Amino acid sequence: MSIYDKRIQRDELSEKLVFLTIEQRDRVLDALDAVNERFDITRAKLPEGANGKDSMQLLQFFLDAKKVQGCSQETISHYKYVLLQMLDQMDMPFVDMTTHDIMAYFTRQEEDFGLCAKTRAGHRTVYNSFFTWLATEEFIPKNPMLRVPTIKVPKEVKTPYSKVDVARLEGAAWDPDNSRDLAIIHFLRSTACRISEMCRINIDDIDMIKRRVKVYGKGAKERYVHFDEETELYLKAYLAEREDDDPALFIGRLGRLTPGGVRAMLKRVAKRAGVKNVHPHKFRRTQATDLLRKGMPLEKVSRLLGHTKLDTTMTYIYLDDEDIAADYKKYA
Numbered sequence: 001m002s003i004y005d006k007r008i009q010r011d012e013l014s015e016k017l018v019f020l021t022i023e024q025r026d027r028v029l030d031a032l033d034a035v036n037e038r039f040d041i042t043r044a045k046l047p048e049g050a051n052g053k054d055s056m057q058l059l060q061f062f063l064d065a066k067k068v069q070g071c072s073q074e075t076i077s078h079y080k081y082v083l084l085q086m087l088d089q090m091d092m093p094f095v096d097m098t099t100h101d102i103m104a105y106f107t108r109q110e111e112d113f114g115l116c117a118k119t120r121a122g123h124r125t126v127y128n129s130f131f132t133w134l135a136t137e138e139f140i141p142k143n144p145m146l147r148v149p150t151i152k153v154p155k156e157v158k159t160p161y162s163k164v165d166v167a168r169l170e171g172a173a174w175d176p177d178n179s180r181d182l183a184i185i186h187f188l189r190s191t192a193c194r195i196s197e198m199c200r201i202n203i204d205d206i207d208m209i210k211r212r213v214k215v216y217g218k219g220a221k222e223r224y225v226h227f228d229e230e231t232e233l234y235l236k237a238y239l240a241e242r243e244d245d246d247p248a249l250f251i252g253r254l255g256r257l258t259p260g261g262v263r264a265m266l267k268r269v270a271k272r273a274g275v276k277n278v279h280p281h282k283f284r285r286t287q288a289t290d291l292l293r294k295g296m297p298l299e300k301v302s303r304l305l306g307h308t309k310l311d312t313t314m315t316y317i318y319l320d321d322e323d324i325a326a327d328y329k330k331y332a
Contacts, residue, residue, distance in 0.1 A: 055087055055094045062133050074196050074259070082126045094134065099144040102127065106151070121151040160286035161189075165275050169266075172273035179238040181265055184250060186234050188280055191225040192287035192305060195259045195280040201249040203239065208232060217306035225304065288313065 059080070066076050090097065090105055109115040109123070128145040135143040161169075166189060173181040187198060197215040206213050212226045227235075248256035262280055270278035284305065291301050302313035 058094055058134065058139060059083055059087075059130075061137075062130055065133060072196065079126055079130070082123055083130055086123075086127065094130075095140050097131075097144055099147045102144055102148055106148070117151055117153045121153050124148065124151055158282075158285060160289045161275075161282055165273075166286070168273040168275050169269055169278065173269045177241075179234055179241060180250065181269060183231070183234040183238040184262060184265065185269070185283075186231040187227060188283035189287060190227040190231040192284045192291075193225045194284065194306075195262055197225075197306075199248075199250065199257055199259055199262065202247045203249050204247065206235070206249065208236070215306075221306060223303070223306050 062083075063076055063080055066079060071079075086105070087094065089108070090101065092101070106120055106124070109120050115123075124145075127148075128143075131140070131143045131145045134140045169185055170182060173185050175181065184198075187193075188195070191198070191213070193215055194217065197217060201213055201215065205215075211228070211232055212224045214222060215225055216222055242251075244251065246255055250257040250262075252258075252261045259280070266278050266280065270276070288301055288305060291304070292298065298310060298313060302310050305313060307313045
């Protein structure tokens with residue numbers, strides 16, 4: 001250690017000993033000088049920007065911050081999966097990743113792993129959130145995502161279920177001894193709620209008289225969703241068949257039904273029905289489109305879906321040429 005380094009070390013320690021008397025502080029500094037004379041002491045160098053934290057620690061800190069922020073467990077699990085995958089495939093600490101490293105990784109995702117633009121754009125959102133947090137918390141000097149270009153996603157026309165599709169699915173789900181699958185299909189179609197919201201509902205949350213249920217959407221936002229008489233009929237039939245004391249509205253063999261369990265059930269039903277491209281979110285899109293076609297104001301449809309922006313709701317609405325022509329004849 002140079003004389004210059006020793007002086008800096010002595011001055012830094014002196015500033016931290018203000019709670020001692022002058023005599024006591026001098027004795028401590030004299031002891032430091034004696035140690036420096038006998039040993040060659042160098043300042044420990046922490047990894048630049050990382051404050052000594054490894055990648056797994058930083059990831060956990062970030063996930064904890066997201067939890068405090070109010071993100072759902074599904075969102076946190078998604079963040080964790082995507083970032084762990086990035087860490088494994090890039091094979092370098094987060095704090096060492098540069099803009100060029102990340103852009104090269106996006107190229108690998110497309111060329112080697114075959115990820116579509118929509119998936120890569122979703123990953124970019126996760127990376128940007130994570131590295132922005134790292135920079136804000138000063139674990140890294142700057143955010144490498146700032147110069148990573150946005151990924152253009154081709155606009156895809158997403159159509160709702162037709163009335164025939166819904167009828168086929170309901171017919172394939174019918175079982176005289178088990179009303180659960182049919183109740184789920186009717187519930188998703190009628191309420192337009194998210195699959196994660198539906199899986200969190202308890203029996204006690206259901207108000208059969210008013211035919212509504214309180215759900216908690218993204219950001220723990222509370223709202224009511226409503227269901228029709230037909231859905232009420234199948235819910236009551238399903239609950240009457242239950243002999244368990246599980247509080248969950250919908251259950252499987254291992255207890256509360258998960259989003260993955262619902263998707264697997266719909267896949268089986270769709271195969272029997274001969275309906276392609278079946279997934280839970282499509283019921284949400286279908287109900288939003290049907291309500292708008294029947295004259296429900298867009299603002300109310302948006303509130304029913306739990307959206308904060310009308311632009312988000314508009315992406316759910318599918319209007320074909322016949323819809324436009326009918327409205328033109330009505331208002332022209």
